[in-house]
Amino acid sequence: MRWFLIAGSLLFFSAVKAQEDKPFLCGTENLEEIKQVMLKNREEFKNFQFQRGAISYIPVKIFLVAYNDGSGQMPVLNALRMLCQLNTAYADMELQFYIKEIKTLNNSTITETPRSSGGTLQMQLNKDPKAVNIFITHKILDGVAGYYIGPAGSNNDFIVIQKDYMGDVRVAAHEVGHYLSLPHTFHGWDSEAWDPVKHGNPVQKFAPDGITINEYADSSNCGPKNVGDGFCDTPADYNFGANTCSYSLKAMDPNGKLVSPQTNNMMNYFFGCSKYLFTPQQKAAILSSYNSTSRRDIRGTSPSEVTPINQAVKLLKPADKSATASADSVLLEWEAVAGAASYLVQYDIVPTFEVFVQTFITKETKQKITGLVLNRTYYWRVIPFNDYSTCYPDPPRFSFKAGALTSVRDIPEVKSLSIYPNPVANQQLLNVYLDNHTGFSGSISIFDLNGRLVLQVPDQKFTAGASSKGLDISGLRPGVYAFVLSSRGGLASRRLTVF
Numbered sequence: 001m002r003w004f005l006i007a008g009s010l011l012f013f014s015a016v017k018a019q020e021d022k023p024f025l026c027g028t029e030n031l032e033e034i035k036q037v038m039l040k041n042r043e044e045f046k047n048f049q050f051q052r053g054a055i056s057y058i059p060v061k062i063f064l065v066a067y068n069d070g071s072g073q074m075p076v077l078n079a080l081r082m083l084c085q086l087n088t089a090y091a092d093m094e095l096q097f098y099i100k101e102i103k104t105l106n107n108s109t110i111t112e113t114p115r116s117s118g119g120t121l122q123m124q125l126n127k128d129p130k131a132v133n134i135f136i137t138h139k140i141l142d143g144v145a146g147y148y149i150g151p152a153g154s155n156n157d158f159i160v161i162q163k164d165y166m167g168d169v170r171v172a173a174h175e176v177g178h179y180l181s182l183p184h185t186f187h188g189w190d191s192e193a194w195d196p197v198k199h200g201n202p203v204q205k206f207a208p209d210g211i212t213i214n215e216y217a218d219s220s221n222c223g224p225k226n227v228g229d230g231f232c233d234t235p236a237d238y239n240f241g242a243n244t245c246s247y248s249l250k251a252m253d254p255n256g257k258l259v260s261p262q263t264n265n266m267m268n269y270f271f272g273c274s275k276y277l278f279t280p281q282q283k284a285a286i287l288s289s290y291n292s293t294s295r296r297d298i299r300g301t302s303p304s305e306v307t308p309i310n311q312a313v314k315l316l317k318p319a320d321k322s323a324t325a326s327a328d329s330v331l332l333e334w335e336a337v338a339g340a341a342s343y344l345v346q347y348d349i350v351p352t353f354e355v356f357v358q359t360f361i362t363k364e365t366k367q368k369i370t371g372l373v374l375n376r377t378y379y380w381r382v383i384p385f386n387d388y389s390t391c392y393p394d395p396p397r398f399s400f401k402a403g404a405l406t407s408v409r410d411i412p413e414v415k416s417l418s419i420y421p422n423p424v425a426n427q428q429l430l431n432v433y434l435d436n437h438t439g440f441s442g443s444i445s446i447f448d449l450n451g452r453l454v455l456q457v458p459d460q461k462f463t464a465g466a467s468s469k470g471l472d473i474s475g476l477r478p479g480v481y482a483f484v485l486s487s488r489g490g491l492a493s494r495r496l497t498v499f
């Protein structure tokens with residue numbers, strides 16, 4: 001696996017919530033062609049017993065497509081979640097998808113207009129012929145969550161998913177269903193949802209595509225190639241696209257019998273079901289497609305690490321709710337997790353990691369973060385993963401207060417003291433940050449390494465609470481000094497480097 005990206009770059013968490021507000025629409029076209037491939041595979045594998053008991057690994061290349069100028073980066077965490085959902089959906093078929101690469105691609109044409117000829121061409125040029133290619137884009141068309149463009153083994157043969165649907169429980173699984181030859185359960189109704197005024201109730205013999213015969217409510221006419229979706233174990237469905245998982249329409253089949261669609265099938269448009277499934281015949285079609293000649297390029301490889309990760313990371317340092325010595329640089333450390341090849345590290349100023357989250361990916365069990373705001377509380381978490389295991393339980397979260405360990409016990413009035421920047425250029429102002437229990441009078445002195453007083457600011461008033469003062473140090477030559485704050489009650493010192 002090659003990680004192309006991202007350490008240090010700022011990633012805004014684009015909420016996976018958006019899809020709850022929008023109905024799911026699939027933009028896959030040429031569904032009759034997909035169904036014909038499924039029927040051909042079925043014929044080819046009709047006497048074939050698929051071997052069970054061994055996992056087949058399928059390489060996936062995920063393109064997170066930002067704009068040309070690098071803006072609009074997408075969170076890798078959502079790509080991990082997408083792969084997790086995909087693997088959950090296909091686990092009982094013993095198909096496991098693994099990360100061949102997660103790549104950040106800067107390409108405005110793809111991310112803004114994937115369906116244009118230019119966008120399609122750009123994806124053809126970027127795709128990996130030996131992987132399932134999934135492009136995550138900022139836009140598709142209004143309401144379109146994703147699509148697959150085939151046919152299998154062609155220059156196209158890739159999946160596009162709009163970024164808000166990346167972590168959805170079934171969008172990737174649905175599109176990979178098309179990739180592996182599945183039509184919609186409402187085949188023939190792909191471009192229009194049932195409308196009693198337009199299509200009648202009972203419905204006519206033929207679906208709106210003019211060639212598909214509507215399946216009966218009791219499935220008694222299923223079997224012939226041009227009836228419904230070609231599966232006898234998916235009940236009649238005339239595209240009752242809905243925002244919810246419940247079906248309450250009174251649609252009737254051509255014989256006047258009420259139909260009862262399977263709302264939680266992966267290949268329909270019912271949204272918001274708690275669990276989606278493929279039927280046994282759909283699963284058989286998926287396995288036939290996977291084993292077919294046109295899918296040979298995605299067979300035969302496996303990830304370098306196949307240990308599932310079941311364990312959360314144990315965070316070590318800084319300890320939870322502790323204070324760190326410095327805000328300039330904090331080293332986060334955690335315990336190694338069995339099977340983890342990489343760790344996704346995040347920190348933010350809110351415990352939900354949704355405001356200003358920064359993300360790093362490392363193979364080590366530590367990560368240095370720098371440039372924090374003094375005395376601000378930061379939250380951090382670490383998610384272990386490998387190419388194959390990307391599901392994570394709710395990760396533990398620690399917090400720390402940056403630089404707050406500078407409390408000065410020997411001046412009773414002072415809660416904390418720090419100086420910044422440090423090292424400091426001798427043309428810069430040195431900022432002195434103080435947080436005091438009560439106000440007091442005192443002085444600031446700077447001594448060189450020989451103990452010689454080189455700067456003194458006497459008779460200063462320091463107020464209660466947080467305050468800062470700028471100190472002109474332009475007279476100091478480069479070197480190491482002792483910065484000393486003194487009051488009647490005591491003194492506190494800091495090492496200061498001038499360059």
Ligand SMILES: [Zn+2]
Pocket residue numbers: 026027028174175178184
């Ligand atoms: Zn679809």
